[in-house]
Structure formats: C-alpha cells, structure tokens
Amino acid sequence: MRSGFSTLFRTTAVRLSALYILLFAACAAFLVFYVTSMSEGLLKQQMRETVSIEVGEIKQMYAAGGMNGLLRTLERRARQPGANLYVIASPTGEILAGNVFSLQPGVMDQEGWTQTSFRYQRFEDEGSSERHVARAEVFLLDNGLRILVGRDLGEPENFRGLVRQALVVALGIMGIGALAIWYLIGRNALRRMDRMSDASQRIMDGDLTQRLPVGGSGDEFDRLSESLNAMLERIEKLNEGLRQVSDNIAHDLKTPLTRLRNKAEAALAGNARVPDYREALSEMIAESDQLIRTFNALLMISRVEAGSAVAEMGPVDLTEIVADCVELYEPAAEEAGLSVTSEIAAGIKITGNRELIGQALGNLLDNAIKYAEGGPDAHIRVSLARAGEGAMVAVADNGPGIPPEHRSDVLKRFVRLDGSRTKPGTGLGLSLVEAVMEVHHGHLELGATASDDGERGLTATMHFPLTLAGRGGA
Numbered sequence: 015m016r017s018g019f020s021t022l023f024r025t026t027a028v029r030l031s032a033l034y035i036l037l038f039a040a041c042a043a044f045l046v047f048y049v050t051s052m053s054e055g056l057l058k059q060q061m062r063e064t065v066s067i068e069v070g071e072i073k074q075m076y077a078a079g080g081m082n083g084l085l086r087t088l089e090r091r092a093r094q095p096g097a098n099l100y101v102i103a104s105p106t107g108e109i110l111a112g113n114v115f116s117l118q119p120g121v122m123d124q125e126g127w128t129q130t131s132f133r134y135q136r137f138e139d140e141g142s143s144e145r146h147v148a149r150a151e152v153f154l155l156d157n158g159l160r161i162l163v164g165r166d167l168g169e170p171e172n173f174r175g176l177v178r179q180a181l182v183v184a185l186g187i188m189g190i191g192a193l194a195i196w197y198l199i200g201r202n203a204l205r206r207m208d209r210m211s212d213a214s215q216r217i218m219d220g221d222l223t224q225r226l227p228v229g230g231s232g233d234e235f236d237r238l239s240e241s242l243n244a245m246l247e248r249i250e251k252l253n254e255g256l257r258q259v260s261d262n263i264a265h266d267l268k269t270p271l272t273r274l275r276n277k278a279e280a281a282l283a284g285n286a287r288v289p290d291y292r293e294a295l296s297e298m299i300a301e302s303d304q305l306i307r308t309f310n311a312l313l314m315i316s317r318v319e320a321g322s323a324v325a326e327m328g329p330v331d332l333t334e335i336v337a338d339c340v341e342l343y344e345p346a347a348e349e350a351g352l353s354v355t356s357e358i359a360a361g362i363k364i365t366g367n368r369e370l371i372g373q374a375l376g377n378l379l380d381n382a383i384k385y386a387e388g389g390p391d392a393h394i395r396v397s398l399a400r401a402g403e404g405a406m407v408a409v410a411d412n413g414p415g416i417p418p419e420h421r422s423d424v425l426k427r428f429v430r431l432d433g434s435r436t437k438p439g440t441g442l443g444l445s446l447v448e449a450v451m452e453v454h455h456g457h458l459e460l461g462a463t464a465s466d467d468g469e470r471g472l473t474a475t476m477h478f479p480l481t482l483a484g485r486g487g488a
Contacts, residue, residue, distance in 0.1 A: 035192050039185070046181040053177055061149070061165045062127065068098065069151050069163050076155060084161075085111065099134065099148055099164035107160065113137070114162075122160050127151045131167055206235050222250040274301045326369075332362045332405055332478075335371050336398045343379040347394055352386050357397040362405050364478050366454050374450040377443040378409040378474045385413035385472070395463075401477065410463040410473040421460040447476070455479045 076084045088100045092113040101112035107122040118132040133145040150164025209227045216224045225246060226239035281294035340356045347354045382394045395410040416424055425448045444458070451458045456478045463471035 035189070038192065039189060042181075042185045042188070046178055046185065049181065050178045058149070058167075062151075065098065065149075065151050065163055065165055069153060069161075072161065072163065073153070081157070084155075088112070099150060099162065099166065101160075101162035101164075103160040103162065105158040105160065110159070112162070117162075121150070122152055122162060125152050125154055125160075128164075210235075210239065217246065222246060222253060270301055270305055274298055274305075277301070326367050327365055328367075329363060330366050330368045330371065332364050332366075332371070332407070333358055333360055333398060335368060336375065336396065336407060339372060339375045339379060340396050343376070343383065347379075347383050350383050350386070351392055352383060353393045355393060355395050357395075357399070359399050362398060362400060364405055364454075366478070370450045370453065374447040374476065375407060375409070377447050378476075381443055381474070382409050382411040382413070382472075386411040405478040406475060407478075408473055408475040410471060412463060412471040415462055415470060415472045416460060424460070425458070444474075447474070451476055 072084065072087065075087045079086070085102075088102065088111070091097055092100050097113065099112070099114055101114050101117065101122070102110045103122045104110055109117070113136070114134050115137045116135045118134065121128060121132045121134075128150055131147045131149050134148055135145055147167045148164045149167060150162050152160060152162050154160055206227070206229065213224050213226050225243045228236050228239045228243070230236065277294055277298050281291055336356075336358050340354060340358075344354050379394070379396070386392055386394055393412060395408075397406075397408045397410075399406050425444050444460075448458050456476060459475045459477060461473050461475070463473045
C-alpha cells in the first residue's frame, strides 16, 4: 500500500493536482480572512455611523427639553429590544443612570469616540464574571455630566464567527472532495500508465501486434496512444514488407540467378566458337538487366514506403502528367497493334510527386500494352476526371483481366498469376503503384472493363484523396 502511494505521488498528474490543491487552499484561506475582516469592518462602520446619528438626536433632545427630556428619551430608548448602551455619569465618571451596571475604568474620561473596545457588565449579569465588549461615543453636557452612547460588539463578532465557520466548513468539504478526486484521478492515471508500460514492454520483447490501450475519453493519454499505435502499425507493415521482400528475393530471384549460372557454365563447356560465346554473353546481359530492373523496382518501392519522397511533395498538374505519359507510351502501343484513346479533363492539379505519379501511371500503361489482346478491337483507354473534389486516373484494356478473388494478391510483391508467367516482368509493377498511392494517401482499385459484349479486361484506377486534390483553371 505504501509503495502504491509512493508511486502515485511520483506521477505528474498527482503532483500537479497537489499543487493546485495547495494553491486553492491558500486562496480560500485568504478569502476567508478577507471576507470576515471586510464584513466586520463594514458592520463596525455602520455601527459608528448609527451611534453618531443617535448622539446628534440626543443632543437635540437635551437642547429642546432639558435634563428631564434627556432622561425620558434615554429611559424610553433603553427599554427597547436590542437597545444601545446609554450611560449618564457624573463629572468624576460615577454612573448615575443608564442601562449599564459597570464600565471598564477610564472609558468616560475622554470625550469622543473610544479608540479601542471596552468591557462592560449589564444589570442582568450582576454577580457573574461575564463581561461584554462594546464601542461608544462620549460627550459632555453644559452642566458637566457625561453621556455615553455605545453599541455592543457581539453582533459583529458573532457575524464574523458565523461567516468564518461557514467558509471553513465549505473549505473543508471542498478540500476533502479535491483530495478524493485527486486520489481517483491519480489512481486512474497510474493504472493507464501501467497498462501502457506493460504493452510497451511486450512490444520491446518483439510482439509488434501489441497496441497501447485507448480508453475512448479523448484525453492526452488517448491521443498519445493513438499516435503511437499508428506508428506501430506503420512499423509492423514495414517489417512485414521487409520480411516478404526477403522471402521473395530468396525464392523468386533464385531462378534467374540459376539461369545466369547455367548459361555461363554451358558457354564454358565443350569447344564453343566465338559466335556462341557472344550469344551466351548477350543472353547473360539480358538476364542481368532483368535482375537490375527487379532490384531497381524493389528500391523504388522501399523508398516510397519509407516516405523519403514525401518531402518532395508539391503542386503538380495531373492533366499534364497524364497527357505526357499517354504521348510517351502511344508509339509502343501502336507497335503492339493497339489503339490508345484518352479522355483527359483539363486543369486538374493536386499536391503530389510528379516522378512517382508518372512512374505509377507508366507501370499501368506498360501492363495494359503487355496484356491487351490483339485484333481489330484491341485498345487501351486512359481517362482523367474529377471525382467530387478529388481526382481519378483510370487505365483500361481488353485483356484477360484478373479474377476478383486474385485482385488483392497481385498487389503483393513478386506475385504473378499463371496466365502471366509467359510474359516478361517481375511482378512488382502493381506493388509500386500501390505504394505510390499510399504515399499520396490515395488507393488503387482494380476492376473489370465494361464493354458491349460484357465485362472483359482490366481497369486500374488511381484515386487521389479529397485532401490533396484541388480545382485548377483550364
């Protein structure tokens, strides 16, 4: 239990809460004393003003009715509930009349408002040790008598005590509530930190499928967990891609390397002539070029997936990129006996990387030329259009297409369907397109090409996101 409290007090949230509680307590204590002092001072000021007004009235009574009128007035007022203090004393300070049994010595010696409070005893307190506290104003009559008019300080004192007691009780309740909330919040924060630490430890032990807990409250812990989980998903995906690349390199590159070695061994065997050596070297160069293209494609995919091209993002004219790619690949399509038609909307601009978009679109056109079927109806159709506030680039052919159940498989590296193994290629083209669309926060969609005689061929569509696509002028 002690260790739990020690750990709890070491958390930042609990320390901040403790600091806020102390600051709140100091402010509340200051408020208690300030309010009570101000209230007491205000009551005393009102009391002095009331006494001064009554002194003025008594002087007027004396001037109008003489001593008899003064005595009658003081006697009548002394009998009223909650009456002030009234004392008539001789020039020597001896009490002659009034509603006070005794006064603290020296009170009647000086004329004017008493500088400090004094003690007095009422008639009903005669014989007891109870003393009351009051403030008063003393004035002299022309016959030498001294008149005291005062007010008991019990009301301000009681009010101050009542206010202070109420504020102290309120402060105590708020303090207990703050401590309870402090403890509960600290415990909750500590439990969440423990869960995050446990998940982090399992991740460090090699389990990249672990994720930090998200409570759903949307606080800073959840935002931190969501950011770290996104990073972990990215790391897991990169590690999985690295593992797949390693496996695919070991499996798929073994065949061309074996062919390369066999050609070299066959060239050295027997009594081959110079033309035979030249032919063997040419075939080996072709195999080497294919290997180089494979490795270049792998490096390009890795560079794109690692995000190294993100820093090169900027405004690009998608209309111009698509038009340039169509113009570049049109001679190759015509040589293969294919017609190319294009529908390119004008003025579509996005934020992206011109080189990567061109490489991705070139891969789609190269695949379309490679797999489109010959004949009078052989064609490739390229289109660029706005999709809402986004952009959509599509390349359609009339080839054999890809069955729906295999469309997700062909996006993986080195995956080639049985029907395409007779065609030249590495099985990395669509993987590169997929990586390029991911770095642009878009996606690649594969579907069948609609035609008059039904769906046939493949339509590869690159969808650029709404956040990157924009409207430009024509």
